[in-house]
Amino acid sequence: MTGLQDLYREIILDHYRAPRNRGELPVPPAHKVEGFNPLCGDEVVLYLEVEGGVVTDVRTGGQGCSISQASTSMMSAAVKGKSVDDARTLIRAFKALMSIHESKLEGAEGTDTTEADLAGVRLGDLEALQGVVKFPVRIKCATLAWNVLAQGLDESA
Amino acid sequence: MTGLQDLYREIILDHYRAPRNRGELPVPPAHKVEGFNPLCGDEVVLYLEVEGGVVTDVRTGGQGCSISQASTSMMSAAVKGKSVDDARTLIRAFKALMSIHESKLEGAEGTDTTEADLAGVRLGDLEALQGVVKFPVRIKCATLAWNVLAQGLDESA
Amino acid sequence: MSLDVAAIRADFPILERRIGDHRLVYLDSASSAQKPQVVLDAMDRLYATSYANVHRGVYAIAEEATAEFEAARAKVARFVGAPEAREVVFTRNATEAINLVAHTWARANLGAGDVVVLSHLEHHANVVPWHQLAAERGIELRWIPLTDDHRLDLTGLDALLDGAALLSVTAMSNVTGTIVDVPALAAAAHAAGARVLVDACQSVAQVPVDVTAWDADFVAFSSHKIYGPAGIGALWARAELLEAMPPFLGGGEMIRDVTTEGFTTNDIPWKFEAGTPAIAEAVGMGAAVDYLTAIGMDAVRAHERDLTAYALAALRDRFGDRLRIFGPPDADDRGGVVSFLFDDIHAHDVSQVVDEVGVCVRAGHHCAKPLMRILGVPATSRASFGVYNDRDDVDVLVEALGRAEAFFAL
Amino acid sequence: MSLDVAAIRADFPILERRIGDHRLVYLDSASSAQKPQVVLDAMDRLYATSYANVHRGVYAIAEEATAEFEAARAKVARFVGAPEAREVVFTRNATEAINLVAHTWARANLGAGDVVVLSHLEHHANVVPWHQLAAERGIELRWIPLTDDHRLDLTGLDALLDGAALLSVTAMSNVTGTIVDVPALAAAAHAAGARVLVDACQSVAQVPVDVTAWDADFVAFSSHKIYGPAGIGALWARAELLEAMPPFLGGGEMIRDVTTEGFTTNDIPWKFEAGTPAIAEAVGMGAAVDYLTAIGMDAVRAHERDLTAYALAALRDRFGDRLRIFGPPDADDRGGVVSFLFDDIHAHDVSQVVDEVGVCVRAGHHCAKPLMRILGVPATSRASFGVYNDRDDVDVLVEALGRAEAFFAL
Numbered sequence A, B: 001m002t003g004l005q006d007l008y009r010e011i012i013l014d015h016y017r018a019p020r021n022r023g024e025l026p027v028p029p030a031h032k033v034e035g036f037n038p039l040c041g042d043e044v045v046l047y048l049e050v051e052g053g054v055v056t057d058v059r060t061g062g063q064g065c066s067i068s069q070a071s072t073s074m075m076s077a078a079v080k081g082k083s084v085d086d087a088r089t090l091i092r093a094f095k096a097l098m099s100i101h102e103s104k105l106e107g108a109e110g111t112d113t114t115e116a117d118l119a120g121v122r123l124g125d126l127e128a129l130q131g132v133v134k135f136p137v138r139i140k141c142a143t144l145a146w147n148v149l150a151q152g153l154d155e156s157a
Numbered sequence C, D: 001m002s003l004d005v006a007a008i009r010a011d012f013p014i015l016e017r018r019i020g021d022h023r024l025v026y027l028d029s030a031s032s033a034q035k036p037q038v039v040l041d042a043m044d045r046l047y048a049t050s051y052a053n054v055h056r057g058v059y060a061i062a063e064e065a066t067a068e069f070e071a072a073r074a075k076v077a078r079f080v081g082a083p084e085a086r087e088v089v090f091t092r093n094a095t096e097a098i099n100l101v102a103h104t105w106a107r108a109n110l111g112a113g114d115v116v117v118l119s120h121l122e123h124h125a126n127v128v129p130w131h132q133l134a135a136e137r138g139i140e141l142r143w144i145p146l147t148d149d150h151r152l153d154l155t156g157l158d159a160l161l162d163g164a165a166l167l168s169v170t171a172m173s174n175v176t177g178t179i180v181d182v183p184a185l186a187a188a189a190h191a192a193g194a195r196v197l198v199d200a201c202q203s204v205a206q207v208p209v210d211v212t213a214w215d216a217d218f219v220a221f222s223s224h225k226i227y228g229p230a231g232i233g234a235l236w237a238r239a240e241l242l243e244a245m246p247p248f249l250g251g252g253e254m255i256r257d258v259t260t261e262g263f264t265t266n267d268i269p270w271k272f273e274a275g276t277p278a279i280a281e282a283v284g285m286g287a288a289v290d291y292l293t294a295i296g297m298d299a300v301r302a303h304e305r306d307l308t309a310y311a312l313a314a315l316r317d318r319f320g321d322r323l324r325i326f327g328p329p330d331a332d333d334r335g336g337v338v339s340f341l342f343d344d345i346h347a348h349d350v351s352q353v354v355d356e357v358g359v360c361v362r363a364g365h366h367c368a369k370p371l372m373r374i375l376g377v378p379a380t381s382r383a384s385f386g387v388y389n390d391r392d393d394v395d396v397l398v399e400a401l402g403r404a405e406a407f408f409a410l
């Protein structure tokens, strides 16, 4: 099961089993955003507290497969306390990690994010998710939380 | 051109070149009916005068291929002066001549006209049109005038 | 009556496909069935000998193409017990067939406050068109609820049907497998003055369907679930309804006359078939119908019932309470579809793991999100059976699920 | 630049067909083109190795089918110069593509008194949907008239476009072959504040099409005219328009979420693709696009132009005034379509007679009855050319027409 071990790294299963930052935040001041994967019904709910250009708190809800939920958990840990700008850079870096394959699946013509742009960004644990790119259908599971985050940051701006 | 000679019998070409009963009748007392072959745009116009259960006069108009126009002409000659009942029997007999093939083309399940019913009906010249059944697409050309007649008789009733 | 599965498997070229070292165990026929060689051959033969646009040309190959296209319509009509071939309208799929009714019959007949009755089992194809009509016209939707074992709960049926204009229900759920008693529902609906639309998408593949015995008004289904090509489906409806309905899409073929001022419509069924149709696909659907008819739909039903009973028992034996199985417990009440869910492994992850050993099962909401909410789950795994599956395939599935369970165990 | 027609002919299995003692001379590509073996092979290969429903399964063959389906979309997008693949919506055919715009964009934006401008060249597919909208909503239709040689008469264009919401025109007539100057029309329409829909059904098969250079808003076409299978076609539209448009058919695939209360829609293009699509046909359309791209659309255009010029000259030489030929006299202004009519032989009869020697020409109104009325004829005969035709075919046609003339001579 080499392929599977690539997809389901230990750290992913750990986030899946023990998701970080589960819960809700009072709205307002927090902002609530939801996203669905129309394919499989995966659902991500995000509560975002943004103050002075900083993501001061994050809570997550929703349900879905190990990949979508682990990605949500890892994302929440990664952006909590970060500036909105850094969070946006992280979104772009994560999607770059996934994007060649996502766009291939959708028949899109590539992405405008240049590698150079993101060279300095450290993804840390998130890199564990790169095994997903070998399973194109699952890329949408991994990116769902990040799309919801992007929407949340736009709406809290 | 054996096939073609079967389709284009001399008598058909004669009716095509010199159509009988071309013209119009004052409406009312006459009744005007029109029909189209949606396939090819063949058009038949019929003026029917029905009095006391008898088709006292018929005039035809329209445009189309040799088969549709010859059939119109032959039909007009055949029903003029006939009782409405006889005209209806003629319609059924003519459609029986064509119908196995028409229904085959349309995927229908056959016809409810029984052979026995129509055994005594004499089609005369009209039988020249039976070569049409070898050319399924043209059957609709041949039957158009008869469908218009049927509609006209219904509406004048 | 039992199927010669080995012989049938040989008819399906894709079953020679290997996934890694494993043979393909295709258990997703409820989503789309595989195609036997005879269906592919029928389409290739048309393309290689008689392809032309239909209903348009006078020349020989156009006549042949038209005759084959219309012969396919007649076959499809016979397959579902339609009294006349002209009552069968070719559509892209069942979804378009249902939308056609919503856009023509329903928009001509329903207005604010009119009631359409659906059930909680419905596929999105039989939900969203009615939501659209509700948003546009203010019609009211009512829902037949489910019993605890996921059959329709008919105790409140009369109240639901009271004043209803249409009852639109599936004949077989694509999630729980539930077989719905269509004749009883149709009788009740007609007694209440409602028309009856049946989503027969799953049934046509698994049980003998007779629209006359059902006493339905509209019946929708797809070719790709009955081993024919995708891209074509059918709406059957009573001739007098079709005659009275306004047309749907406008264009070639559906017209009698067109001027700069307006247009008149062609006879049924062509009135509803605008533009160049899926010609080879209709012929392929006809060939699929021939294929199923040769096997015999009674035999197909017996086969599906047998596999379902076997699968239900095998899953219960192996996984007990750790695996939730949806739908009626008795295989007599269900088609060849088994949805299930481990307590703590997501359906998606299960599918992924069993795919490693060549097992194709569907994971997700199966286009039935209202039902998912009622089942209280975001998604299920679903195994579904076709004529090419046998008990061995079920055994492979059970074994693969065992691996998945082990993989995700702490 | 000239095509190796002998090599191309070998790609098309149907061209081995014989009609009696005669080879098939297929001159009806404007109605539907024949299919090269590579297109049939692409579909068969999918069915034999990777067929599954798309966008639904996690397992390997479902992933492969989805990837092939979406790759086909990308190919089609590139073929017509679309900036993004997601701007291409798969439909059944061009007819459905135009109806989709009428049902979504137009019904969301047009009301009583709003103006849609058409031309007298239009195919029923680009007439009837607007008649339907006129009857339902009271929109006003205006018509761009024709010059004596059947080109668009643009002298009154500004007045016609004044206050118009949409200009919807063909890029190439399927009757007269007239090539329409789309960029000029689009510029005028946009200047007047109107959107532009182009019926590119004929053009995509014969000239390089670039929706961006055209500066159109919506472009409709069919696979079966570009040597792909019937049953699939496409609507290209600007992403921002597609995003803003309400959905069309409701069902699986086009949704994001569905409850018993309502639904939300998926992203474009899937938002407009309800139900199981024509999967193999999309792949076949992609293969057809590859086939044409390999030949080169500039070469195809040169070939069509050459055959048209040759045919126009040959018909004039042989029949002089006895044969009326429709459309612009210069082949530069027209695609590979020649409509003609003997003074006193009906088009239907001509078709029938030439069929005896294997020549397939279309007879009828070509789904353009408003145009027929303007031409003052009930029907025409029409010969149209594909990549597999050559001057020999034109010679055979001329000879066969001579026989028809003789046969019907008094």
Ligand SMILES: Cc1ncc(COP(=O)(O)O)c(C=O)c1O
Pocket: C252, C274, C275, C276, C277, D030, D031, D093, D094, D095, D096, D123, D125, D126, D170, D172, D173, D174, D199, D201, D202, D222, D224, D233, D367
């Ligand atoms: C100019 C034009 N528009 C529209 C159509 C309709 O195409 P389809 O029948 O593939 O929808 C055709 C083909 O018949 C055509 O030639």
Ligand SMILES: Cc1ncc(COP(=O)(O)O)c(C=O)c1O
Pocket: C030, C031, C093, C094, C095, C096, C123, C125, C126, C170, C172, C173, C174, C199, C201, C202, C222, C224, C233, C367, D252, D274, D275, D276
């Ligand atoms: C019960 C049911 N209804 C409708 C559909 C829709 O069928 P299609 O996608 O072929 O339109 C399906 C198949 O997914 C189904 O299972």
